[in-house]
Amino acid sequence: MSKVKINKSRRRLIQSAGSIPIAVSAPNVLSNHHHREQTNPVVSNLDEIYPRWKTDSAKWDLQTKRFPGQKIHAAMGIADLDFKTAPEITKAIAERVLHENWGYILTPDSYYESIVEWILKRYGERISRDQLLLSTGVLPAIQSAIRAFCPKNSKVVLNSPGYTELYASIRKADCMPDESPLIKKNGMYSLDFPDLSKRLARDDVHAFLLVNPHNPTGNCWSRDDLKKVAKICDENDVMLFSDEIHCDFIADDAQYTPIYSLATEAVKRKAIIFKSTTKAFNLSAFKTGYVYAHDAEIISKIRQAGHVEFANTLGVIASEVAYTHSEKWLNEVSKYINQNMILVEKYIRKNIPLIRFYRPEGTYLAWIDFTEWMSAIDAKEKANEKNEEEGDYMERYLVEKAGIQLGRGYRFGSGGEKYLRMNVGTSKILLKEALDRIKMAADDL
Ligand SMILES: Cc1ncc(COP(=O)(O)O)c(C=O)c1O
The missing domain is CATH 3.90.1150.10 (Aspartate Aminotransferase, domain 1)
Incomplete structure (x- = not known):
């Protein structure tokens, strides 16, 4: 099959993913012993206890x-x-598996388009292709951004308590994590602006890594919080890395504000956003993610710092179907x-x-x-x-x-x-x- 034909049939399978019930007719290519035929094309029974033992699950x-x-x-x-995961994702993967060749992938335009359309539709963030960079996950992308903007042995500020692997990622990128503790009052957390101002003013700090919603406390930072954070970063010439990987799970009585949407001058100059399909649609094993910023120059700088922009075939298929067919x-x-x-x-x-x-x-x-x-x-x-x-x-x-x-x-x-x-x-x-x-x-x- 030529590349063109592969791409055409691939696109067909993504377009058809939402409309065909998921009775995958390829048990021989699906070695997953938990696989069963499904009849509900929208969402499986979430009450079902789906056993994950002996699947090399990190969690279990x-x-x-x-x-x-x-x-x-x-x-x-x-x-x-x-x-x-969403049945249409499993179906699209199973169909692609039937084409038994796993040579280099030419990342399709439709994948980029699915990301651009998703973040516009879902969060009102308008970006063009040159503002977008693919990655092999959020953590590798954060490491690339650190390498692009932070000299070796400098400090990257993050809020504590904070996600374990962010500390590790900062170290892997040859920098040091510097904790700005969240303020805790009556069991609730908030940002400590005086502490942040003090830390970000230091000469050896070139980036602040914000997590929104925050892992592990679950804070969705308010518009006001975000404006202030961006302003402090801008005043101190510090990049603002915003890890928004958890943004698709928001409580009914809360609100997520995407920092990109603020579009203040400070945000335009300093903010870099990290997202992926992997938390929302449970696709972590596929190692995909993406980065964007208002300023395409920022994206070029990350690319030039040796960022790995590869995508893997099944990750691309799964992510594109997720964004185009699995919102429900x-x-x-x-x-x-x-x-x-x-x-x-x-x-x-x-x-x-x-x-x-x-x-x-x-x-x-x-x-x-x-x-x-x-x-x-x-x-x-x-x-x-x-x-x-x-x-x-x-x-x-x-x-x-x-x-x-x-x-x-x-x-x-x-x-x-x-x-x-x-x-x-x-x-x-x-x-x-x-x-x-x-x-x-x-x-x-
Ligand atoms: C805040 C945060 N960032 C990044 C990640 C992991 O990102 P990835 O698997 O895309 O590298 C996680 C996973 O739990 C997370 O909680």
């Missing part, structure tokens, strides 16, 4: 390696979804996650007074305060005896007593020590079971 299978011999009923640490699926999942968060909030308030939780504005991650529980079981002393962190002890305690694994907050930098993070992107039946099990462990104290 890693925990059996970390806790050998322990029966884990729910692994709820790593941030991906337990649901089947995303809306359903987002609604479901909202309900799950409300469930967690009500359940904890009513049944587990030992822990505290405030529903986040965005993300599918519940950031839960275990301070009292940790002190009730002398976690600090016990952890010291074992030469480990309090959070390691608490995590293992829950695995052993409840069969539930949550993410350790101390790995999110300072301020996270007393917290565990629960991913609610799962069946509400499993979520309820997890909460019941945690409650039983608390009642046993």
